[in-house]
Each structure stands twice: as structure tokens, then as C-alpha cells.
Amino acid sequence: MRDTHDCGPVPADRPDPAVFWRNRALQLLDHMPLPIALCDFGGRILIVNRAMAAEFGRLPGQLRDRRILEFFTLLDSGTLEAVTEAIRLHRRSQYPARVSWTPAGGRERYGRMTVALVGDVPQRPPSLLLSLHATELPDEAERAEVSPVEARILAAAARGDTTAQIAREIGVTPDGVNYHLARLSRRWRVPNRTALVARAYATGVLAPNTWPPQPALPV
Structure with missing residues (x-):
């Protein structure tokens, strides 16, 4: 006789194993x-x-x-x-x-x-x-997360250089400049270049009392 035990739809009173174990996993995780x-x-x-x-x-x-x-x-x-x-x-x-x-x-x-x-x-x-x-x-750890290229970009932005000018100076494409600025903006949760520059001075990325702006550490 043909075994039909596993044929056909799962009965309504039999829980879906995937759903069952997912719910069990959620219960365990929620207690952690x-x-x-x-x-x-x-x-x-x-x-x-x-x-x-x-x-x-x-x-x-x-x-x-x-x-x-x-x-x-x-x-x-x-x-x-x-x-x-x-x-x-x-x-x-x-x-x-x-x-x-x-x-x-x-x-x-x-x-x-x-x-x-x-x-x-x-x-x-x-x-x-x-x-x-x-x-x-601490701020020192945050400063350490800025790469030398990003520090140079921030210094150029603090001087008021355009994206094209920064790209020529650093030796990257304009898209590369925008990538680094966007990455820093996300990391520091700031909305624009002005705020980025202010944060760079506040965390010691840029040297204080220096014009033109320069990275605080040699790059």
C-alpha cells in the first residue's frame, strides 16, 4: 500500500515547523x-x-x-x-x-x-x-578613524575649496571626494560641509589657530 502520510497539505492543527522554530528563536533572543x-x-x-x-x-x-x-x-x-x-x-x-x-x-x-x-x-x-x-x-579614538586622505579633504573644505579643486589637489575624482565627505557625514551625523569642518576642529582632526587649514597630524 502506498504511504500517503506526508502527502497533501499540512493539517491546520499541525504548526509549520519553520514558523514554530522561528517563534522559539525569537522567544529566546527576546530574553537576552x-x-x-x-x-x-x-x-x-x-x-x-x-x-x-x-x-x-x-x-x-x-x-x-x-x-x-x-x-x-x-x-x-x-x-x-x-x-x-x-x-x-x-x-x-x-x-x-x-x-x-x-x-x-x-x-x-x-x-x-x-x-x-x-x-x-x-x-x-x-x-x-x-x-x-x-x-x-573619547574624541582621540574618533579622530583616529579619519584617514589621511579624509583629513586632507577636510582641510581643503575648511579653506572653502570646491569639490573639483579638492579632487585636483588630493588626486582623486570628484566622486571620490563626495564619497569621503558623505562617509564622514554619516559617521559624525552632521548635515553639511560647514558642520563637518566644525566637527573636525572640535575633535582635533584639523590644527587650531592655523591658516590655511591643515591636518593636525602629518599626512
């Missing part, structure tokens, strides 16, 4: 005080626990399907490259990354994000399990 998110390999948020959502004054479902980098700024430029290479080589490991973000209270915070590559099938791209550890970094 550490902010945690699970993303696909492209950075799309699949699951966040309440602690992570609370950082931004939201419910977990309001962050689902958003990009994790909409909420965090990477301070380690090599993290994305390292994770991308690990995915290509089918590695399963952990990678620390320094990040900044603006929580619901509105005051910028800093911390360390641990990125763990998880997955059971080597041939498939892994998921990214992210855990957030908040710290407070």
Missing part, C-alpha cells in the same frame, strides 16, 4: 539583554530582539527587512571586505567591528559589533549574527 540581530549575507535584517529594537525606540517588527547599515556606521573600513572574503571562501568565523549609531535618546553612541557567520550548508551564503556591545570612545 544583549542587542542581537540576524541578517542575510547582504545585510537585510531577518530578526532582531527587543534589546536591539529598543536602541532605536522601535518594535522588532519595525526593523525587519531594513538594511542594518541604515542604523549603524562602520568605523572599521576593512570589516566589509573581510566579511565578503570570508563568505567567498565559505569560512565560518567571527569578526569584530567598531560602530557608531544614534539611539532613541538622540545622543551618538559607540561600540563594538561582533559579526558571526552562521549556516549549516557550506554551498549557501551564510547568515550574519550580530551582537552589539556599547562603549564610549
Whole structure:
């Protein structure tokens, strides 16, 4: 006799195993005080626990399907490259990354994000399990995150140079100048070049009492 036990639709009283285990995972994560998110390999948020959502004054479902980098700024430029290479080589490991973000209270915070590559099938791209550890970094650490090229761009912007003038001086394309300025704006949460220059002086990136403006450290 043909076995039809597994044929046909799942009975209404039998829960979907995927839904069941997803709900169990959410229950476990929600009891953890550490902010945690699970993303696909492209950075799309699949699951966040309440602690992570609370950082931004939201419910977990309001962050689902958003990009994790909409909420965090990477301070380690090599993290994305390292994770991308690990995915290509089918590695399963952990990678620390320094990040900044603006929580619901509105005051910028800093911390360390641990990125763990998880997955059971080597041939498939892994998921990214992210855990957030908040710290407070002094201005010196923030200044150290500005590259020599960015410091020169900020100095040129402080002189009032245009994007084209900065590009010729630094030896990059105008798009490259705009990329660095946009990257700094996201990191420092400022809206324009004037605010960028002010922040650069406040954090010691640019030398005080000097004209024309110069980086504080040799580049």
C-alpha cells in the first residue's frame, strides 16, 4: 500500500515547523539583554530582539527587512571586505567591528559589533549574527578613524575649496571626494560641509589657530 502520510497539505492543527522554530528563536533572543540581530549575507535584517529594537525606540517588527547599515556606521573600513572574503571562501568565523549609531535618546553612541557567520550548508551564503556591545570612545579614538586622505579633504573644505579643486589637489575624482565627505557625514551625523569642518576642529582632526587649514597630524 502506498504511504500517503506526508502527502497533501499540512493539517491546520499541525504548526509549520519553520514558523514554530522561528517563534522559539525569537522567544529566546527576546530574553537576552544583549542587542542581537540576524541578517542575510547582504545585510537585510531577518530578526532582531527587543534589546536591539529598543536602541532605536522601535518594535522588532519595525526593523525587519531594513538594511542594518541604515542604523549603524562602520568605523572599521576593512570589516566589509573581510566579511565578503570570508563568505567567498565559505569560512565560518567571527569578526569584530567598531560602530557608531544614534539611539532613541538622540545622543551618538559607540561600540563594538561582533559579526558571526552562521549556516549549516557550506554551498549557501551564510547568515550574519550580530551582537552589539556599547562603549564610549573619547574624541582621540574618533579622530583616529579619519584617514589621511579624509583629513586632507577636510582641510581643503575648511579653506572653502570646491569639490573639483579638492579632487585636483588630493588626486582623486570628484566622486571620490563626495564619497569621503558623505562617509564622514554619516559617521559624525552632521548635515553639511560647514558642520563637518566644525566637527573636525572640535575633535582635533584639523590644527587650531592655523591658516590655511591643515591636518593636525602629518599626512
